[in-house]
Amino acid sequence: MRAEIVGIGTELLLGEIENSNARWISERLAEIGVDVLHHQVVGDNVERIVDALRLALSRSDVVIATGGLGPTQDDVTREALASMLGVRLLRDPKVEEAIRERFARVGREMPESNLRQADVPQGARVIAARRGTAPGLRCEVGSARIYVLPGVPAEMQEMMVDHVLPELARRAGPSAIASRAIRCVGIAESRVAELVDDLFHGSANPTVAFLAGGGEVRVRLTAKAGTREEAEALIAPIAAEVERRLGDVVYASDAESLEEVVGRLLASARRTLACAESLTGGELAARITSVPGASAYFLGSAVCYSAASKREVLGVPAEVLEAAGPVSRECAQAMARGARALFRADVAVALTGAAGPEPHGAAEPGLVWVALEADPRVSHQRAIRAPGDRSMVRRWAEQAALDLVRRHLRGLPLPQGDRVV
């Protein structure tokens, strides 16, 4: 079954809000094996809404449109739907009563304009709103079906879960999509592709996609089959082969983030972690503590942005700061040692570098030193040269630090020297 999602709302075209409904609906449809081949977005304009719905109906079995069902004059999706179907809008007495009741219940006077929400194109079925006042609509057009749902995410999601998804799952019959992301750190996207691309030559099921971003590469495998279990069974052997070829740069399958993996490894080894941060300014700690339950293994981070605080809070020797400079192997090592002592942590990791846009002392933007200190007698430092702007450099630095902790905890070799990305 082919589906298409049509977002309606001028605010989407002005970039005032993100089209998060399209993403949410797409994800839900994928889970029940419905293919989404197109998204469209149009403004609150009858003619363009009609064109968009016609186009969608010409190439899809089911169309889900969201938005433009509110009570104000700029909400014209009902009118557009009636115009496309060539029918009149009729006021639905049941919907009118529900709207009046809703206002009476909260003791508020009802603006007359709200009754526009009770207007239904002749022949359409009403999908009642549990919350909100705008009902959804369902029409059959030839062999295709169109749903029109409110743009407010909570109202749309409620109708999708209660009505649309069960109806489509029945219609789609036994078919499902399964998808798995294999996540890698410390390797370039093109190198990943080179290592595994041949597995997918001529393969339409599962399919593969490579996604690079945020200092990591994801290999996404997607398979279709009669049931979710069968689709997963198609993925399993190829996923295992992809993981085997990529080796220890793979840090997780599926949704687990690098900070979650590191947290899980720390918790199961019953070891504690502390950080010392300069260029990342607290972002490494923020990512580690974004994981619920981080207090079981994370003690804290000394964010030392000035040379004085590196000396006084972390005990970095003044000679190191003068001779080697703040962006150096020696400074990173002293910071990690200082953090380990300050927080009495089992493992400490430190980051110092030039995030840019300006050089930091002698260090060019993008140069970062990462240091790991752990018991017994693990003392490791490496430099990376990160690409991009300030926020990208920070992100790459964090990935390198988290990966060092992951490798240490898993007993994997610790990378040496530069990793240039």
Place this chain on the structure above:
Amino acid sequence: MRAEIVGIGTELLLGEIENSNARWISERLAEIGVDVLHHQVVGDNVERIVDALRLALSRSDVVIATGGLGPTQDDVTREALASMLGVRLLRDPKVEEAIRERFARVGREMPESNLRQADVPQGARVIAARRGTAPGLRCEVGSARIYVLPGVPAEMQEMMVDHVLPELARRAGPSAIASRAIRCVGIAESRVAELVDDLFHGSANPTVAFLAGGGEVRVRLTAKAGTREEAEALIAPIAAEVERRLGDVVYASDAESLEEVVGRLLASARRTLACAESLTGGELAARITSVPGASAYFLGSAVCYSAASKREVLGVPAEVLEAAGPVSRECAQAMARGARALFRADVAVALTGAAGPEPHGAAEPGLVWVALEADPRVSHQRAIRAPGDRSMVRRWAEQAALDLVRRHLRGLPLPQGDRVV
């Protein structure tokens, strides 16, 4: 001028990532007075990309397509563009050299597949990539123009800012949209609307929109006119009246963030700041240091996630932690004092609270204590009850801390007691 945005990528249709590029591009185009009438999204499929581009060209003066320019086999936007134009792909020697140089510079071997990124449809102009390796492309098709840009947001944005926006602004000629966001902190959206809504009754130019999110409320005014100056002149008097009515909850007009405002106030007063963070786990410091030049006023943050580190790093008395608990006025005050002493800062701000989903000791999720310590003898604490999930609670806590610093530096009254939002 009518523009259309075409997002290319199967991951968008699977709902794996949000189409944030469409939003960002739409916002930028609105700023230069270019109307966006449609968004489309299609997967990595040559035939459907060709259809989407054809449709877009049939109704728009300019088409901006993003995605599918990577080095891997699933990236087929180049092929689709050439097929739609009816031309061949030619390898561009300059682009090839730039890609080879990039790899040589960082001392890495280049996978041959990367050279696909040097393939250019005959007649297309190359938009060089400052970062990344994928160049953008520009073609003229009849009187319309099509841009094809990388899907990676940072690479796309760089090309938009350096090339596409200046070219389109010249083409669009004298017609412009001006827009201003008035940013407020410490006030509810409905209260903002109540205070200023009457200013916009019956006004189509400028228009107003209220947007709440991230612990703040934005009042966005948008006006259209022949020139940007004229559009801005339409906004100015109403913006002044909005700001007058809202008073000191307004922290900025336009794009300046709360952390930028605080940074500017600190820099001009030549005062330094330090933080002590518990529930925010370094995110407050990360936001402060995301501003280039923060090292002029920001010294550091002690992220103390455990009770022991609050005692040992910040000197919070054991009696305070036992009697009042870690989420208390007394603990927040002691943390701020500790951070001020540790970093020798002029101003220190501390945050401790329960981010959730679990209560933190006796504190229910959402309860946060904020403390400010500054010379001479400023010692202020307040509690807030923040709504939502873990990340929302953290965000609200940071807003409250930054707003306390802003109010202190500007000599405004410091809010007392609970703010329930």
